[in-house]
Amino acid sequence: MNSHPLENGASGSPTSRPTAEAPPPDLSLRGVTKRFPHVLANDNIDLDIHCGEVHAILGENGAGKSTLMKILYGFYQPDSGTISRAGVPIRIHSPREGRQHGIGMVFQDFTLVPALTVTENIALVVPYLPPILPMQALEEEIRALSERYHFRIDPRAPVYDLSIGEQQKVEIIKLLLAKAQFLIFDEPTSVLAPHEIDELLEVFRQLRRDGLAVLFITHKLREVLAVVDRITVLRRGKVTATQPATDATEAGLVALMLGSTSQAGTEATVAALPPALQDVQPRSPTAQNQSETPVLDIRDANVPDPAGRVHLHDVSLSISPGEIVGVAAVSGHGQKELGELVQGLRHCHSGSVKLLDTGVRRWSPIRTVALGVACVPEDPLREGAVPTMTVLENMVLPVRKQFTGQGGLSIHWRRARDYVVRALQSFGLRMPALEAPIGTLSGGNIQRVVFAREAARQPKLLLSYYPTRGMDVPSANITRQLLRGLRAAGTAILLVSEDLDELLSLSDRLVVMHRGRIVGTFRTDEEPSLHSIGLLMTGGEHATTGVQTKMGTSNG
Known part of the structure; x- marks a missing residue:
């Protein structure tokens, strides 16, 4: 077994393994x-x-990646099969026992x-x-690492x-000080800004040089090819291949x-959209009718947070019909609170909020939904679904009145x-089991179900x-x-993501939030710098004063 970095100051590349009489895997x-x-x-x-290797675990949604890693960690126990360390069978009944190994x-x-x-953590x-x-x-050991x-x-x-990226580093320090030799990461870059992703990949390289094993689950293939040594691919619970990254x-x-x-999955077309969106051609952002009444119009909104965590300060934002406005922000910097303001879950202390030219500053969530607002939340299982109800039941929750019988006491389940x-x-992909509780699905499949439900409502916003x-690639x-189809049909979309490539490819305009403020606004057709946006997301240059583009203001 390789020595731990705390016990060995030297670093080196992974040792080659002979093809004959190779030692058992670590x-x-x-x-x-x-x-x-x-x-x-x-x-x-x-x-x-x-050890001394970075190993990626890939697979489509529901392929079994997270389950397999949780078995290795001791969170789940396998129904059959064995786990061995250096050729010696071991039993891992709990995460505590996993850490002991x-x-x-x-x-x-x-x-x-x-x-x-x-x-203290x-x-x-x-x-x-x-x-x-x-x-x-202990502080000295933390500083050394x-x-x-x-x-x-x-x-x-x-x-x-601490920022989200810094908290992730604390989690890594926790593992290293607990003498972990095998470090498992579940979608580690999904909450990071671009420069933080680069830093994490460099950490993986250093862990490899220190003789530790890194396993990580991801759907971002470019990151996989940039850092890993070997790749294992799962499909429908089985290993389809293990191969060198080269x-x-x-x-x-x-x-x-x-x-x-794969070909059918990646070549999605407008014809695969719900009926109301078929045969609709996307409009160029430059062709949008800017004289149309905005679907959403927020002006100088100040929203206090009763918990004292994230207040919204002087937020102004408008979205026109058929427009996608992206919000780039590291988790916990006001993007969730902005959505809750629009939904009626939070209310302004000052400023105004209008939906379809109607003041909704003190409206309830029920009224905003009735006006045509739909939401795919940050945590679809906890905030957008009832875990113990089936996929079918969750899908019809918002539109159940369409299927109720006379008197409202029954539902036409076939319809x-x-x-x-x-x-x-x-x-266009494999259907989940409609009678299965939605809480038993993988995270990506839950996201897909909730998104399909909200999009099928043909919302105004x-x-x-x-x-x-x-989600997997297809x-x-x-x-x-x-x-894009919803935008072409006239839906206004507020899109929140930490994937800047995705935001820039989908959005007509992009705003950057930091500590509850809009600190920058960009038109995506002007090809803004990813590095500049990432710095603003993490409190870098001009984050306290804001950045303006040729649009003139951050209000849109």
């Missing part, structure tokens, strides 16, 4: 199978993991306590500390003052992920089912948060096509 899975109700998540999976995991939702300092999980905590010694990996983390800083191409990986459906099938088929987060492409 960690291996053989014949691992895991079933859930209605779902065979992992089907007889074999996987080898080597040197396995650590950074989830998409971090497990930090905001009110505690960096050092790390002290909660480091196993070797005595009853009286040696805080000074921070310097080694160029983290620039202050051990005494409270976590609530032999891989983006097109080849997509084909492995989707099999014979409802036909409606749901048409809406989901707009994605759609709030779309991270529309392709967790699902993401079809979702983007659907957004």
